[in-house]
Amino acid sequence: MHERDSRETRASDEGQRVPAGTDTSLSLAEAGQDEETPDRPKVEGSEAGYDEFAQPSRLKNAFWITGYAMVCGALLAVFSSFTGLGLLRFAFSLGALLLGIRFFRRFEKVSQRVIFVALSLVFFCLAIVVITFALIVQGQIELPAAP
Numbered sequence: 412m413h414e415r416d417s418r419e420t421r422a423s424d425e426g427q428r429v430p431a432g433t434d435t436s437l438s439l440a441e442a443g444q445d446e447e448t449p450d451r452p453k454v455e456g457s458e459a460g461y462d463e464f465a466q467p468s469r470l471k472n473a474f475w476i477t478g479y480a481m482v483c484g485a486l487l488a489v490f491s492s493f494t495g496l497g498l499l500r501f502a503f504s505l506g507a508l509l510l511g512i513r514f515f516r517r518f519e520k521v522s523q524r525v526i527f528v529a530l531s532l533v534f535f536c537l538a539i540v541v542i543t544f545a546l547i548v549q550g551q552i553e554l555p556a557a558p
Contacts, residue, residue: 472523479514480527483507484534492542 486507546552
């Protein structure tokens with residue numbers, strides 16, 4: 412009975428029954444598509460239509476995630492390294508917090524958030540090493556004498 416139903420009638424996009432031999436495909440003009448782009452459907456309410464390049468690419472997301480993580484790690488490193496800045500020191504902590512909130516609003520995937528946190532920790536550690544080396548070179552931190 413299932414084979415008989417599929418031969419005699421089939422469901423169209425609107426849910427109506429149509430005889431099996433009837434062509435239900437629409438022409439480009441009826442579908443509201445340009446002739447140059449028949450494979451990309453137009454989005455209603457948009458003159459430009461659907462454009463696959465309008466979605467952010469994975470590479471662009473990777474650069475944004477890396478940039479956010481780098482700045483957040485650097486802000487946290489400055490916060491934890493320079494204790495003599497007084498209350499100004501907490502501005503760096505607040506900046507890292509606000510940057511993290513902004514990142515979490517922009518990127519909703521859990522994987523992107525985990526990568527952001529992990530990269531922030533990596534950049535934090537790298538920034539601490541760079542700051543420590545800079546302070547040693549400037550003579551503000553003295554290395555212990557060799558035994």
